[in-house]
Each structure stands twice: as C-alpha cells, then as structure tokens.
Amino acid sequence: MNSERQTVTIIGGGITGLTAARDLADYDLNIHLVEREPFLGGHAIAYNCKATDECRQCDACTVEKALKQVLEHPNITVHRGAQVKDISAKAPYTLSIEQSPLFDSDQEQAILAQNHASSPVPNGIQRGTSPSHDPLYAVNPGKLAELKSFLGQSGIDVDQEPSRLTVTADSVILASGFAPFAAEQKTTYNYDGLSNVVTALDMELIKKKAGRYVRPSDHTSPKKAAFIQCVGSRNEQLGHLWCSHVCCSYALRMAEVMKSQDPATEISVYYMDIQNIGKESPQFYNQCREDLEFIRNIPVDIYAGDNDNLLVSIIDEQNGSLHNREHDLIILSVGIMPGEDNPSLARLLELDLNGDGFFQVQNALDTTTTHKAGIYLAGTTTGPKSIAESIAHAGLAVRQAAKYLGVSK
Secondary structure (H helix, E strand, O other), X not given: OOOOOOEEEEEOOOHHHHHHHHHHXXXXXXXXXXXXXXXXXXXXXXXXXXXXXXXXXXXXXXXXXXXXXXXXXXXXEEEEOEEEEEEOOOOOEEEEEEEOOOOOOHHHHHHHHHHOOOOOOOOOEEEOOOOOOOOOEEEOHHHHHHHHHHHHHHOOOOOOOOEEEEEEXXXXXXXXXXXXXXXXXXXXXXXOXXXXXXXXXXXXXXXXXXXXXXXXXXXXXXXXXXXXXXXXXXEOOOOEOXXXXXXXHHHHHHHHHHHHHOOOOEEEEEOOOOOOOOOOOHHXXXXXXXXXXXXXXXXXEEEEOHHHOEEEEEEOOOOOOEEEEEEOEEEEEEXXXXXXXXXXXXXHHOOOEOOOOOEOOOEOOEXXXXXXXXXXXXXXXXXXXXXXXXXXXXXXXXXXXXXXXXXXX
C-alpha cells in the first residue's frame, strides 16, 4: 500500500463494514478492516437465498459479493479475530489492535477440521459458512481457554499469545453490528431444552449443511411448522420496546421457501402485527396469506409433545382460556439487540448510547456523524436495519468520511 494515502479504520466486518471498506478503498485510501470474529460477513453471511420461483430480494447474495470484493481489493488490510483495545483522543487517531491467534497454518487447519465435529465445547471450533472463508476453520476466541487441553492434545500450540499492532487512522467508521436476542432468555419457550425449537439463524445453518430446511431431531422435512415473531423485541418485561423491523419479511421469505420444498407442509405464523415487508410486493404478501396460516397471538409456553413434536400454549382472546396447538418444528424470530461490545466501544471512542443501548445519533437528519471529528456510525450500531438499509447507511457514512477527508473518486 502507498503510505502517503490517508487511512480509514473500519470497526466491524459484517455487511455494513464490508460495504464501507469496499467503497472507501475505491477513493484510493488505505483501509484497515477490524473484525473481532474469525470470519468476515457477520450474521448475514450465513443467510441462504430466499428465491422460490423468482428473486425475493432478500439481499443474501449481496453479502457474498461484498465479501469477495473486499478480499480482492489491494487497498484493504483485513484483521480477523482482532479488536481495537485503545484509541487516542483526537484525530488523526492512533489505534492499538489486539490480534488473536488464527491457527491458520495447513497443519492447524487440518487438526481443526478433524476435530470440528467432536469438540467437547459447543461452537468451540467454528467452520466458515461462505466459500470465501479461507481458512475455513477457526477457534472461537471466547472459548479458547476451555479448549486448551483438548487442542493441546491434538497437536496445536495453544500457548500462542495475542499480538499487537498500531494503526494511525485519519477517520474511523464504527460498523460493529448487532447481537441476536439470546433465545434461551425466553425460558418458557424451552429453546435450550427442545431440539425442534430453533432460531431462524439456526435454520439457515441447517440449510447450509443439509441443503434444505429440516428438523434438527431427525433431519426430515417438517410437516407442521410454526414461526413465532417478536421473540426478544417489543417486549416490555425485558425492556426491549423497539421493533426489530426485519423479522416479518425475513420469516415470510423463509416460510415460502419451506413451502416450496414441500407444498404439503402446513406453516403457521404467530404474530402481533405484520410490520414492513421491505421491498416485497403486495402480491408476495397476498401469496403468503394464501400459503400460510396467520395467528394473531403470541404463544405463552412451548412444551414437549410426542415424537419430538411440540405443544404451543396460547390464550384465547375471547374467553381467556389456555389451549394447545401441535407443531413438529418451531422457528423463533429473534430480535435485533445492541451489539455486545457497545458499552466498551462507547467508552473507548467517547461516544454516547441511547436508552436502548444502540449508539446515539445526532438527529433524524444526521444519523452517521458523531461529535468526534472523523468518527462515523454505520449500520445496526444505531438500531435495527435490513441488509439493504445497512448498505445504504454504510454509503452515507462513506460519503461523510470522504467529505471530511477531502477526497473524491
């Protein structure tokens, strides 16, 4: 890279960070992309295409495309499994980045591949979900301590220390993303006790592996599936009053794909009200009304039934009585929560969080600029957004950063 170029550091390697990195690199800037996870792409890189007989504009393909473009761009340096640990108070900003061991040698990758399925720590050894994830295997940085004995016996040097590097950035874009609601917190739904109660992201990973949406318990196509909306969001008890904005359209697209797999599958959608369905046409929504059963009621409990089936308890709004409905697969549409690192990043960058835990924007007309010179917010750092909205917000942050740096294409 040309050291005379100005430098931008982007914190977060999901679709927002990938978009910002790619677009800013085209301004002939040095870009450092810092992602705390071992793989780029965020949550959305695991999403499957939702096309049935036609494109459903789910934007899953845009994530893969952006990932490839970033990896191929000569102006972008990627730091995977890395975190910003310190930053100077004023621009240009000096950032201290801690790089975790990546275990990316051929020998280490072979060992991780061999032990991926037999890891004693759930999700301890991770496998990439994209063809562009190279290397394909990684150790979950948060579970390295638990895996030390197991990996050490397998022949991996588990005593490698994190390394540190320093980057001077003329501008910083915060694109650290969101955290899915932890479904086990909704204890009455028994997510961690019933194998056929899954989240929508779980179903995406199942399809990546099996090639279709199947029940985890026996890998068969569901015959009577159900989606439960607003799990973790619009919940006064949890203090999560916001709508996650994308769950309705996401669930309906997935439901239609499941229906296309097996038209005989009965699919129910439990909901409060159907929110924005994004770029989908009214015809798509009308098709969903024909194909799916919509039940305006949020279940109270989920219990085990016979043959790994599930009993959903709902309250009759007319008389207040409780009754059960049976399904063989339940998909929880978990909400978009503030990123787990938001409090520490807010302290580090001297930025404010709003009452919900997302980063505070200046005003409705300026949702990327912060009070710190050259530091910008992008994507779901400021609240729930779809892939398309995250891409658009990244574009706005890019334009603001380019203006601040005085550069043009």
